[in-house]
Amino acid sequence: MPVFRLEPVLQTPDLKGPPGLSKAPTGIPGLDELTSGGLPRGRPTLICGGAGCGKTVLGLEFLVRGASQYGEPGAIFTFEERGDELAANVASFGFDLPSLIAQKKLAVEHVQIDRHQIEEAGDYDLEGLFIRLACAIDFVGAKRVLLDTLEVLFSGLPNKEILRSEMRRLFSWLKEKKVTAVVTGERGESVLTRHGLEEYVSDCVILLDLRVQHQVATRRLRVVKYRGARHGTDEYPFLIGEHGISVLPLSSLQLVHEASTVRISSGNRELDEMLGGGYYRGSSILVSGQSGTGKTSIASCLAATCDGERRALYFSFEESPAQLIRNMSSVGMDLAGLVQKKLLRIISTRPSGYGLETHLFAIYAAIEDFHPSLVILDPITDFASIGNSNEILAMVTRLIDHLKTKGITALLTGALHGWHGEGSPSDSEVGVSSLIDTWIVLHNFEVAGERNRGIGVRKSRGTAHSNQIREFVISNHGLTLINAYRDTAGFVTGSAREAQQRHDATNGGSRTPSGRPGTP
Amino acid sequence: MNRAKPVTGPEYTFRLFISGLTSRSQRAIANLQNICESHLAGRYRIEVIDLDKSPGRAHDEQIIALPTLLKVSPLPPLRVIGDLSRVDKVLRGLDIR
Numbered sequence: 001m002p003v004f005r006l007e008p009v010l011q012t013p014d015l016k017g018p019p020g021l022s023k024a025p026t027g028i029p030g031l032d033e034l035t036s037g038g039l040p041r042g043r044p045t046l047i048c049g050g051a052g053c054g055k056t057v058l059g060l061e062f063l064v065r066g067a068s069q070y071g072e073p074g075a076i077f078t079f080e081e082r083g084d085e086l087a088a089n090v091a092s093f094g095f096d097l098p099s100l101i102a103q104k105k106l107a108v109e110h111v112q113i114d115r116h117q118i119e120e121a122g123d124y125d126l127e128g129l130f131i132r133l134a135c136a137i138d139f140v141g142a143k144r145v146l147l148d149t150l151e152v153l154f155s156g157l158p159n160k161e162i163l164r165s166e167m168r169r170l171f172s173w174l175k176e177k178k179v180t181a182v183v184t185g186e187r188g189e190s191v192l193t194r195h196g197l198e199e200y201v202s203d204c205v206i207l208l209d210l211r212v213q214h215q216v217a218t219r220r221l222r223v224v225k226y227r228g229a230r231h232g233t234d235e236y237p238f239l240i241g242e243h244g245i246s247v248l249p250l251s252s253l254q255l256v257h258e259a260s261t262v263r264i265s266s267g268n269r270e271l272d273e274m275l276g277g278g279y280y281r282g283s284s285i286l287v288s289g290q291s292g293t294g295k296t297s298i299a300s301c302l303a304a305t306c307d308g309e310r311r312a313l314y315f316s317f318e319e320s321p322a323q324l325i326r327n328m329s330s331v332g333m334d335l336a337g338l339v340q341k342k343l344l345r346i347i348s349t350r351p352s353g354y355g356l357e358t359h360l361f362a363i364y365a366a367i368e369d370f371h372p373s374l375v376i377l378d379p380i381t382d383f384a385s386i387g388n389s390n391e392i393l394a395m396v397t398r399l400i401d402h403l404k405t406k407g408i409t410a411l412l413t414g415a416l417h418g419w420h421g422e423g424s425p426s427d428s429e430v431g432v433s434s435l436i437d438t439w440i441v442l443h444n445f446e447v448a449g450e451r452n453r454g455i456g457v458r459k460s461r462g463t464a465h466s467n468q469i470r471e472f473v474i475s476n477h478g479l480t481l482i483n484a485y486r487d488t489a490g491f492v493t494g495s496a497r498e499a500q501q502r503h504d505a506t507n508g509g510s511r512t513p514s515g516r517p518g519t520p
Numbered sequence: 521m522n523r524a525k526p527v528t529g530p531e532y533t534f535r536l537f538i539s540g541l542t543s544r545s546q547r548a549i550a551n552l553q554n555i556c557e558s559h560l561a562g563r564y565r566i567e568v569i570d571l572d573k574s575p576g577r578a579h580d581e582q583i584i585a586l587p588t589l590l591k592v593s594p595l596p597p598l599r600v601i602g603d604l605s606r607v608d609k610v611l612r613g614l615d616i617r
Contacts, residue, residue, distance in 0.1 A: 112582045119613025121589075122551070122602030127539040128583035131575045157585065157601075 021228050024072065024144065024180040027065030028058070030247030034232035035223060039204055044171050044181040046201040048193045049208030054219060054240055055184040056081075057090065058208065059146045061244045062182050064095045067105035072143035072180075075136040076108045079152035083108040093244040107136040113156035120159055126166040130173060142179060149184040154195040163195075171200045192224065203227045209235070218355040221247055237357035248360065248398065259462075264310075264409060267301030270481035271440075271455070274470065276463040279438055281373075282407040283461075284400045286433060288414035289442030294453055294474055295413040298440065299376045300328045300335060301479055302411050306343040306374060313372035314346045315363060317382040321346035332478040345370050351382045356395045359383070363399065367408070375403055379413040400435050412436075437461045443469065445493050452493035455481060471497065532556070532564040532616075533592040537583050540572045544603050548587040551604035559616055589614070 023037035032038050039045045039062065047055045063074035078086050086108065087097035100106040109132060137145065150167070157163055174181045183201060185193035192198040198205055205225040211218055220235045238247040263278040272278040279285055279302075287298045299314070306312040316324050324346055325335045338344035347366055351359065367375065377399075383392045396412070403410045433439050438461070443454035455472040457465045471482040471493045484491055492500050536552055538545035549568060556564040571578050571586070581590065585601040591614045600613035610616075 109579065111584065113584065118585075119598075119600040119609055120602050120606075121600045121609035121613060122548070122605035123544060124585045124587060124602040125544075126584055127586040128537065128571065128578050128588065129585075131539065131571050131578045132583075135575050135579065153584075 023229075024062075024066065025070060026062050027069050028061055028245050028247060030236065030238070031221075031245070034236060034247065035204075035226060036230050039180055039182070040227070040229070041180050042175065042178045043203040044174055044183055044201045045204040045206065046183050046185055046193070046197055047206045047208065048185040048187050048198070050187045050210060053187075053208040053210040054238070054245065055208055056086075056148050057093070057240055058206075058245055059148050059182045059184055060086070060090050060095065061093070063106065063144050063146050064090070064097070064100065066144040066180075067100050073105045073140040074107075074144035074146065075133070075140060075142040075179075076106060076146045076148070077111055077133065077136070078108065078146075078148050079111045079113065080149065082110045093240075093242065095244070104140050107140045107142065109136050111152075113152055118156065120157070124159075124162065126153075126162075126170070130170070133173075134177075137177060137179060145174065145179045145181040147181065147183045149186060150197065151186055151193065151195050167197070167200050208238075218357050237360070239357055239361050241361070246361065248357065260407065265305050266298075267303075267305045268298075268479050268481065270470075271298070271301075271479075274455075274457055274466040274468075274481065275438065275460055276465050279409060280462065282404060282409055283437035284404065284410040284412070284435065285438040285440065286412050286414060286436040287440045287442065290444055291415055293442035293444055294455075294472060294479070295415070295442060296324070296327070296378055297331060297474055297479055298442070298455075299378050299411055299413055300324070300333050302374060302409075303344055303376055304328075304333045304335060304338065306338055308343075310373040311342075311370065312338075312344045312374040312376065313366060313370050314344060314376045314378070315366075316346055316348045316378050317351050318379065320348045324348075330476060331474050332476055345372070356383060356391055360395055360399060364402065367403075367406070372408060374409050374411070376411045377413070379415045381414040397435055433459075438463075438465075442472065445491075447493065448496060450494045454491075454493065529560075529563060530594040532560050532594070534564065534566045535581075535590040535592055536566060536568045537577070537581065537586060537588045537590070538568060538570055539586045540570065545570075545587060547603040547605065548589070551607075551610075552589060555604065555607055555610055555616075559611065591615075 022041040023035070023039065024041040025032050025038035026035075047058055049055050060076070063076055066072040067074050076086070081089070083097075090097065097106060097108065101108060111129065111132070133145070136142065154160070154163060183197060185195070185197040187207075188194035192205065192207065202225075204223070204227065207222045207224045209220045209222070211220065219238050219240065221238045222235045223231045223233065236247050238245055260281040260283070262281040264281050265278045266272050266275065285302075287295045289295055296319070303312045303314050314324070319327065321339070325339070328335050335344060335346070339346060345366075349359070349362070354362075363377075380392070380396060383395065400410060436459075439458040441456050441458045443456070445452045445454055453472040453474070454469045456469040457467070468484050469491065470484055473480045473482060482497070534552065534556075536548060538548060552566060556566065569577055571583065577583070581588075587603060588599055588601050589604060589610070591598045598614050600610055604610050
């Protein structure tokens with residue numbers, strides 16, 4: 001099972017693959033996993049995408065990591081940027097081109113084409129380019145070559161017939177040279193590249209995409225084609241971060257997680273009872289309900305169970321850590337003490353600040369850093385502001401899968417808007433709920449001028465859980481669950497329940513056999 | 521071809537880049553000589569550079585296509601590519617009147 005790594009550590013990818021197909025590792029976290037080892041060695045790969053989607057960075061990273069990590073020198077042919085511009089652009093990722101050039105691990109050649117200076121006066125070929133390629137490859141003993149982007153030739157040279165035959169010759173020449181070549185190409189309308197470069201590169205084609213949604217940009221990568229090799233066919237989100245590119249392979253939906261039989265407390269005795277003994281360790285829990293139903297309290301209850309053995313990481317997307325600590329201390333939970341003991345870490349971010357993928361990466365990074373056994377995301381539905389329900393579902397799927405793989409118990413809260421009582425939850429909640437092991441639903445009851453809370457377990461896989469909706473009281477002593485108290489009209493809550501309890505007590509009997517008085 | 525023309529105007533210097541003495545290279549050399557004789561008789565110099573022998577020059581002169589003809593002087597430097605069979609384009613491209 002592929003495991004996501006955040007640090008660009010030296011990897012030893014599986015280079016076996018199908019017989020005869022050798023791979024050149026990219027060293028890019030995630031990309032080697034989804035290509036089962038890297039790009040096809042000794043063959044050209046086409047990276048296509050629109051302007052600014054990261055083609056050059058991906059190509060450069062392949063060359064830089066090849067030269068610095070895998071002992072494969074590279075030759076970079078840049079048709080658009082000058083060598084020094086290129087070096088400046090990637091210096092922020094920690095790629096030191098000048099030093100690699102000085103060590104003769106990289107050769108950078110700027111191919112300048114000024115279409116206004118070139119007049120065609122008869123038959124020609126591109127042998128000059130071949131001579132320069134050969135020179136650069138021989139100079140450093142290049143095993144990898146980047147051509148970024150060849151298409152500039154098409155705008156510089158008008159004779160398309162000559163260009164096409166020279167492209168064909170170029171790609172077979174690169175194969176003869178046994179270099180692993182990366183060629184970038186600009187995405188065209190309804191075609192992979194504007195000038196049909198995909199015609200010449202039949203081995204591996206990677207498509208990059210940059211989409212802006214709700215003013216937030218997300219990058220995606222798809223392996224369109226990989227001849228003779230297994231590869232992930234989905235779109236994978238990727239990020240250009242401070243160490244270059246990271247791709248998030250969707251390792252999900254394989255359902256190979258180990259199922260723990262160990263129960264952990266929800267932090268509330270009565271809720272544990274309702275769940276038939278608490279949550280399963282490593283399971284995923286959804287707590288949903290309208291605003292003000294107490295989702296954060298249920299979440300904090302679990303967070304407060306952390307001790308020397310279990311650490312909790314709390315992602316709060318609505319409240320700052322100070323707010324959360326204050327609010328929870330008002331209901332008798334001392335989160336501040338746990339934070340001080342470094343058993344609990346609270347991270348607050350606004351969903352709208354970044355794209356979904358950036359959040360996901362940040363969450364992964366925090367998990368790598370803190371090694372929690374509990375992770376709380378409160379509330380996950382806030383991401384609706386930066387993505388549609390399918391994207392949120394994909395993100396939550398990845399996240400839950402990641403946490404399950406690591407055996408981390410996850411509690412997510414979901415704010416339901418406009419869902420009153422027994423109505424239908426929204427699509428995204430239905431989607432998420434299928435990934436969830438335990439689903440707790442919180443209700444508001446408005447009866448006779450007061451608003452009371454109810455709690456029910458909608459589902460809990462593998463547990464004998466209660467099917468009752470109970471009253472749920474948040475007081476300064478904490479959370480209390482009260483068994484359903486019924487009168488002839490049905491479920492009664494709040495002051496109506498208290499009146500009924502008094503009435504029953506005077507008449508010498510409770511209508512609910514297991515009923516308990518309301519206050520702790 | 522040897523029509524008497526006044527030997528006036530600036531001196532032209534050309535650099536012709538080729539790759540080996542292929543038939544295309546030879547065509548380009550012959551075409552260039554003809555053009556010079558008929559338009560610039562007595563005031564031109566041609567340097568032929570075979571990049572197969574000095575490949576480093578391809579980088580120095582930013583050569584991609586071959587053959588490439590570079591007009592070094594008079595300024596501005598101009599270049600045309602191809603075997604120079606299209607005389608009109610050569611004259612226009614090199615700004616020869």
